[in-house]
Amino acid sequence: MSESTVVNLNTQSDETRTVSIFGYELIREILLQEILGKDTPEILYWGGKRLARMYPLNNYEELIDFFDRASWGHLAIKNEGKDEMEFELISPLIVSRVKSKAEHFFQLEAGFLAQQIEHQKKGIAETFEHPVKKSNKVLFTVKWDKKDTID
Template sequence: MKKTRSDDHVLSLEEILIPSFGYELVREELLTNILGKDAPDILYWSGKRLARSYPLDSLSDIIQFFERAGWGELAIKREASNEISFTLTSPLIIHRLQQNKDSHFKLETGFLAQQIELQTEMLAEAYEQIHKKVGLVEIIVRWDKKDRIHE
C-alpha cells in the first residue's frame, strides 16, 4: 500500500523541490535582464537586506542557511582578527561557472557581509574571488574594529 500525506499536512519549504533550471532562469536570465549592468551591485545590497530579514546567531547557522537556501556548501577557510574567508561549492555553482563567464555571487557575498556585521557589531564588507578551474567561490569578509555599529 502506497503511503500518502494526510490532507492536513502542510509541506515545509524544505520539502518542496524546485528544479535548478527554474532557479537559474530567474537568477541568471530574468534578474540580469531586469537589472542590467547594475545587477551585481543591486544583488550585493539585496543580499545585505536579506540578511537583516534573517539574522543568524552563529557561523554554523549561516552555513545551514546557505544549505537550506540552495546556495551551496559554505565552509570556513580561514579566520583572522578582522577577516574571515569562506569557500562556497556545489554542483550548481560548477555548472554556472562552466556555462556563464559572467557569473557572480554578489547576493551571497552581500548576505555574508551583513551577517558578519550583525554578529561582530562592526561594519563589514565582502568580496568574492571566483576560482573557475576548481569550481568554487571564495568569499572574504573584512571588518574594522574601529567601525563599531553600536557604541
C-alpha cells in the first residue's frame, strides 16, 4: 500500500468529520454486494480479519476507539465470560440498515472483532452477529478457545 493511501491511526486530531449515510451505504450495501455477490458475508468477515491484522489493538479501549474512528458506530462491552464476550454496536448507520433489509451483513465488524480478540486473548476466536431490529443495534458474540492458542 502506498503511503498516500495508508490511514494513520496514530494521528490525533480534534477535527470533526461527518460521514454521509448515503455515500457509506452506497458503497457498502450496493456496490460491495454487487461485486461480491452471494459470497458477500464470508468475504466481508475475512476482510474484517485482514483489517484487524493490519491494525492490531492491544485493549478494549483501543477497540472501542477504532470503531468510533472508522464510523462503524459506538461499541460497548455488554458481558465477558471465561471464553466469550458480548458486544453491542449502536450507530445511526445501523438503524437504516436494520430497518431496510431482511438480510443484514455486519460481517466486516464481526471479522474485525474476531481477529482483535484472537490477538488479545491469544486463542482462536470467532464472532457471531445478532442484529436486533426492535432496538436498532447489533449484538456480537465472540467466542474463543483457550486450548487452541496462537503465538
